[in-house]
Structures are given as structure tokens and as C-alpha cells.
Amino acid sequence: MNMNYALLLIAVPLAVAFLQPLFGMISKKFTKWVTFLTLAFNFVYSLCLLNYVMTNGPQIAVIGNWRPPFGINLYLSALSLFLATIIYFVGTVVSFYFIGIKDKPIDDKLSLVMLLVVGAAGAIVMTGDLFNMFVFIEILSIGTAILIASRDKGLSYKGALKYMIFGSIGSSMLLFAIGFTYGTLGTLNLAEIALRFHEINPTLASFIVLMFTGGVFVEAELFPFNMWVPDSYEGASPHINAILSGIVSTAGIYAIMRVFMTVFGINIGDRIVIYGKLNFNAILITIGVITTAIGELSALTQKNIKKILAFSSMAQMGVIAFAIGIGNQIALTGGIFHLFNHAISKALLFLVAAMIIRNIGSADIDDMEGFGRHNKFLAIIFAIGAFGIIGIPFFNGFWSKMYIIDGAVMRSTPWTYFALSFILGAALIEAFYYFRIIYKMFNDKKITAKNRIHPFAYISVALLAIVVLTVGIYPSLFSNILNHASAGIFDRVQYITTVLGMGVLR
Template sequence: MNMNYALLLIAVPLAVAFLQPLFGMIGKKITKWVTFLTFAFNFAYAISLLNFVTANGPQIAVIGNWRPPFGINLYLSTLSLFLATIIYFVGMIVSFYFIGIKDKKIDDKLSLVMLLVVGAAGAIVMTGDLFNMFVFIEILSIGTAILIASRDKGMSYKGALKYMIFGSIGSAMLLFAIGFTYGTLGTLNLAEIALRFHEINPTLASFIVLLFTGGVFVEAELFPFNMWVPDSYEGASPHINAILSGVVSTAGIYAIMRVFMTVFGINIGDKILIYGKLNFNAILIAIGVITTIIGELSALTQKDIKKILAFSSMAQMGVIAFAIGIGNQTALTGGIFHLFNHAISKALLFLVAAMIIRNVGSSNIDDMEGFGRHNKFLAIIFAIGAFGIIGIPFFNGFWSKMYIIDGAVMRSTPWTYFALSFILGAALVEVFYYFRIIYKMFNDKKITTKNRIHPFAYISVILLAIVVLTVGIYPSLFSNILNSASAGIFDRVHYITTVLGMGVLR
């Protein structure tokens, strides 16, 4: 299999996006179908590449026939392609849902932006070059701001503006980090930086790590760069929120995993520590715990279903950051698994929430009282998604949280136990507010509904619910892929020799 053809995963969405204005002249429905078909192609191709890579080990794709570290390359490991598959899957489902919505004035441009956002997220998880990652993060953040603003209400403009401010500050910090890296090591290739990062003065290394933090924490919704989350999620349309939490934050967390662990990290014993003067692993654990607590407690106080789901999404990102901070392989496997579960379950929850909001005409959970009696099917699907996020046994979130707890216990220092207790306590809060919504839905109360729901919307949520249930009942379905993915982060030497060639360590 020729790996250079993996570039089609990035080139096809870009080319189709450039053509979208022409399709838009024919009809708005066509642009939506084209977006969906592009994602379907990418999803199928990414799965075939994923199978190949899992069987044969990581590969690189060279761009412009310039070998790395001189040119840009893609690094196609199990992790990258697994996350790319998730991203394209969520994009496919959301764009399928999008077809069913009544056409609005700007929908042709919206499907174009959706295509670019998902395509850029796919590029972020596959690229092997720091500056290339920055370029695609730029596309991602501009596109996300446009998606948030597209609802054309005052609230959505406010959310988009907030996101724009955070996103541009983050991008500026990321650019500085890249500048310092290039200034010291003279390279932008992730593998070469990984090979030589310990040559940098530890103080400067910590400085670079901190600056990099600013750039990717915005997308990953981690404290203190997540102040945009509540307003933006409330302002945007619910199906856009599915992209925000399923696609954008997945790409952000990947950047943290890959760059902090493989590139900035050094192997010590069975875990990876981030190089530098600061103990950044401890900071990451603290950030994870703070994000989780803030997210869960804020979700508890909210009445707006979109805000509840937004804060919950933030909290899950905190759990994953905690897993990355723990830094051993079991915890990382759990982190990657939880990323998958979160993307699928949250997309499901947001799409169901979108349908409920459309049906009830309000996003306040008090107005949804009795909805479960009126439409049992949707309420049950919502409950499935909620159980998946909470981690009720035999739903997908259970297994990933198990992995994370297992990894944290393995680390067995007093501080990790302390942090873990907070994470578990926050999970209890999560149980409470999700059950409150479900309880309200099944309350006995007459309810009047307004709009009819398109069958496409039903198909898309059923597909997601099937994935949630399947993974919950057969968690070993992905264990092969997950182990290979987390091992890929750990085996830094393998990463470097795959990209730069075996001779580099001589």
C-alpha cells in the first residue's frame, strides 16, 4: 500500500471546499450532500488505512518528495488514524443530520466551513510538522468561530467573539512557542524536535511548553483557556456543538498527547515525564482536576441543556488531561478510549438535544418535563448517551474510566490518590445532573410539541447509539487498536526512527 496516497484525506476535503461555491450556485441541498459524501469517503479511506497501520506498524507519508526533517510529512500511526476515523465519523453523522434541517440562507457556506473544520482537524491529528499543525489549528479556530456565529442571534455573536479572542491569543502563544523551538533547534519536524529537545536549556524548555499550552488548551477546553465554552456552546446551534465537542476538542487533546508526550517528553521508567524545569505532569494533573471540578459543578447549576452538556464536555476533557498527566500506558489507553467515548456520546447527546429543542421549542430543561412520555424513543436514546458519558457499567464510558483509574492507582503516589478522589467525586456530581434531566423527561406531564423531525435525524442518532451500546457490551472490540495507539505514544524511539530513518541513532 502506498502511504503517500494518505494525503487524499486532506487534499479531497480542501478541493471539495474550494468547489463548494460552485455547487452552492446550483442549490443549497447539493452542498450538504457533497459535504456528507466527502466525509463518507474520508471515513472509509481512513478505516482502510487504520487496518493497514495496525497490522504493519506506523508509516509516514512524504509531501513534495522532500524527506523529513527537511520537508513536511504526515505521521500515520494507529493513534492518528483512529482519531481521524472518529473525527470523520462524527463529521459524517453531523453532516447527515444537517441534510435533514430546513435550508437557511447561509447553509451553503456553512457546509463549506464544516468541511474545512473537520478536514483541518483530520490534518492536525496526522501531521508530523509543528508549523503545519499551527496552520491547521488556525483554519480550525477561524472555522469554529464562523460555525458558532452562524446561528445569527445576539448570543451566538457573543460566543463567537469570545472564542475568537481566546483562539487568537492562543494562536499567538503557539506561534511564539514555534519561534523559540525553531530558534534553538533549527527545525520544525516533530521527530527531530523529539530527538533533540533535551538539548534545550530546561528553563527555556518549560517556557516553550507553557507557551504551547496556550495554543492547544483553547481547542482542548482545558482550564484556564476554556472561558469561551459556556457562551459559545449556548450561542451556537446544537448540531454545531456536536462538532465542537466531537471534532475540535478531539484534535486539541491529540495535539497535547502527541506534542507533550512524544515530542517534549522523556522516558523515565514506565512513564513519560515532560522535559523542563517545571514539573509539568503535576501541573497537567492539577489542571485536569480543576477543569473537571469546575465543569461538573457549573453543569450542576445550569438549567439550559446546551450549557449542561457544554460544561460536561469540559469536565471530560479534564479527566483526559488527568490521564495524560499520570503518564503511564494504562492511563493513556484510558485517555484515548475516553476521547473516543466522549466524541461519540457527546455527539449523540447534542444531536438528541437538538431534536428535543426543535420539538419543544426551548432549551430549558424545565420545559422538557414530560417529553419522555410523549416521545419515548428519543428520551431513551438520550439516556443511552448520558449513561455512556457517566460510565454506568456496560456502557462505553465505564470501561475507559476504569482504565484511567487503574492507571492512576498504578502510579500510587499520595498526590495521584488525592487527585483521583476529586475526579471520582466529580463523577458523582455528573451522575446527579444527568439523572435529573432523565428524571424530568420521564415525569408525568402533558406536553405540546411543535415541529416534525426529519427521518435523517433519527437515522443519525440511531447510528451513534448503536456505536455506544456496541462498545459498551464488547469493550474488547478496540483493545487491539487502543493498545497499539498508546504504545505508539510511549515508544518515542520508534517514532523518531520511523520518521527520520534507522540511521539517525548512529
């Protein structure tokens, strides 16, 4: 199997996106179907590639026949393809949901932008080149801003503007980091940087890491760069929020994992420490704790269901940052698993929230009292998603949080225990506000439905709920992939030799 054909995963969405304006002249509905079919193709193809990589080990795809440190390459490992598969899966489900909602005049452009955002997120998790990652982060952030602004209300413009400001500051910081890296090492290839990053002066290395932080923390919704989250999520349509939460933040967290650990990290004992003068692992743990605490406490005070879910999404990103900061393999496995669970459950929650909002015409949780009596199916699905996020036993979030706690306990320094207590306390708060919503839904009260819901919407949420339940009941389904994925982050030598060839260590 020629792995260079993996480029189809990026080339096909781009080609179809270029053609979407022509399809839009035929029919708006048709563009939605085209987006759905393209993403479905990507999902199936990435599953095939994942299957191949699991048996044959990580591979690279070369672009333009220029071998890696000189040209651009894709790195196809269990982690990249696993995350790409999740991204395409969530994209497929959301675009299927998107077919069902009422047509608006700008829908052809929206489905185009959606396709580009999902395609770019897939490219970020597969690329092996720093500047290439930057280009696709640009596409991702511009596309996300357009998606947020597409609701055509004052609030959504405000949210989009905030996201644009943060996104452009982040991008310019990222460009600084890339410039310094190229200026000192003379290369942009991730594997070569990983091989030679310890040659850089530690102070400068820390500076590069800090600058890089600015770029990816915006997408990953982590603390100093997440002030856009509440306004943007409130302003955007709920199904767009499913993309923001399930796809954009997944790509951001992948960039943190890959670049901070494999590229900027050095192996010390059983864990990876980020090279440089600063103890960046402790900073990441602190950032994770702050993000989680702020997110959960803010979610507690909100009445708007979109804002609650947005803050909850921020908090989960904090948990994953905490897992990355701990830096041993168990915690990292938990982090990747939690990323998967979060993408699926949060997409599910946002889609159900979209349907509820459409059905009763209000996003306030007080107006949802009695919704469970009115529409049992949706309320139960919402409860499944919420249980998955909280981590009730036999739902998917339980297993990933167990992994993270296990890893944190294995690290066993006073600071980790202190941080862990915060994470666990935050999980309690989270359980409280989710149970409050579920309790309100199943209260006995008569409500009147306003709008009908399209059957496609039911199918898409049911699909996601099935995944949540399957993973919860049978968590070892993915254990093989997850072990390979976290080992792929840890085995830096394997990353370098796969990309640059075995001879490089001579």
C-alpha cells in the same frame, strides 16, 4: 500500498471546499450532500488506512518528495488514524443530520466551513510537522468561530467573539512556542524535535511547553483557556456543538498527547515525564482536576441543556488531561479510549438535544418534563448517551474510566490519590445532574410538540447510539487498536526512527 496517497484525506476535502461556492450556485441542498459524501469517503478511506497500519506498523507519507526533517510529512500511526476515523465518523453523522434540517440562506457556506473544520481536524491528528499543525489549528479556530456565529442571534455573535479572542491569543502563544523551538533547534519536524529536545536549556524548555499550552488548551477546553465554553456553546446551534465537542476538542487533546508526551517528553521508568524545569505532569493533573471540578459544579447549577452538556464536555476533557498527566501507559490508554467515548457520546447527546429543542421549542430542562412519554425513542437514546458519559457499567464510559482509575492507582503517589478522589467525586455530581434530566423526561406530564423532526436526524442518532452500546457491551473490540495507539505515544524511539529512518540513531 503507497502511503503517500494518504494525502487524499486532506487534499480531497480542500478541493471540494474550494468548489463548494460553485455548487452553492446550483442548489443549497446539493452542498450539504456534497459535504456528507466527502466526509463519508474520508471515513471509509481512513478505515482502510487504519486497517493497513494495524498490520504493517506506523508509516509516513512524504509531501513534495522532500524526506522528513527537511520537508513536511504525515505520520500515520494507529493513534492518528484511529482519531482521524472518529473525527470523520462524527463529521459524517453530523453532516447527515445537517441535510435533514430546514434550509437557511447561508447553508452553502456553512456546509463548506463544516467540511473545512472536519478536514483540518483530521489534518491536525495526522501531521508530523509543528508549523503545519499550527496552520491547521488556525483553519480550525477560524472555521469554528464562523460556525458558532452562524446562528445569527446576539448570543451567538457574543460566543463567537469570545472564542475568537481566546483562539487568537492561543494561536499567537503557539507561534511563540514554534518560534523558540525553531530558533534553538533549527527545525520544525516533530521527530527531530523529539530527538533533540533534551539539548535545550530546561528553563527555556519549560517556557516553550507553557507557550504551547496556550495554543492547544483553547481547543481542548482546559482550564485557564476555557472561558469561552459556556457562551459559545449556548450561542451556537446544537448540531454545531456536536462538532465543537466531538471534533475540535478531540483534535486539541491529540495535539497535547502527541506534542507533550512524544515530542517534549522523556521516558522515566514506566511513564513519560515532560522535560523541563517545571514538573509539568503535576501541573497537568492539577489543571485536569480543576477543569473537571469547575465543569461539573457549573453544570449542576445550569437549567439550559446546551450549557449543561457544554460544561460536562469541559469536565471530560479535564479527566483526559488528568490521564495524560499521570503519564503511564494504562492511564494513557484510558485517556484515548475516553476521548473516543466522549466524542461519540457527546455528539449523540448534542444531536438529541438539538432534536428535543427543535421539537418543543425550548432549551430549558424544566420544559422537557414529560418528553419521554411523548417521544420514547429520543428519550431512551438520550439516556444511552448520558449513561455512556457517566460511565454506568455496560456502557462505554465505564471501561475508559476504569482504565484511567487503574492507571492512577498504579502511579500511587499521595497527590494522584488526592486528585483521583476529586475526579471520582466529580463523576458522582455528573451522575446526579444527568439522572435529574432523565428523571424529568420520564415524569408524567403532557407536552405539546411544535416542529416535526426529519427522519435523517433519527437515523444519525441511532447510528451513534449503536456505537455506544456496542463498545459498552463488547469493549475488547478496540483493545488491540487502543494498545497500539498508546504504545505509539510511549515508544518515542519508534516514532523517531519511523520518521527519520533507522540510521538516525547511529
